[in-house]
Amino acid sequence: MPEFVIERTMPGAGKLSPAELKAASQTSCAVLRDLGPDIQWVQSYVTDDKIYCIYRAPDPQLIRDHAQQAGFPADQVAAIRTVISPMTAE
Incomplete structure (x- = not known):
């Protein structure tokens, strides 16, 4: 299934408490079940003012639907074309 990276602008995201992150995760998972x-939500990276999420979905519209239903921004939704790492240099 295609993978996408989603950029969510959320000022102060890096200061969210563990309880706030748990609540956001629970909201996301409830919408995913529906x-x-x-x-599928793979994982997310929380920075100071943004959250970058990795999702698997057949198309970007389903990701946008999830964001809208969950009440999360989805400023950018980009298809992941390939993954590289230090191992790529070998």
Whole structure:
């Protein structure tokens, strides 16, 4: 299934408490359950003012639907074309 990176502008995201992050995660998971098995949340990276999420979905519209239903921004949704790492240099 295609993977996407989602950029969410959320000022102060890096200062969210563990309880606030848990609540956001629970909201996301509840919407994912409602949307069905065609969309999966892989993981997210929280920075000072943004959250970058990795999702699997058949198309970017399903990711936008998830964001809208969960009440999260989805400023950018970009398809991941390939992954590189230090191992790529070998």
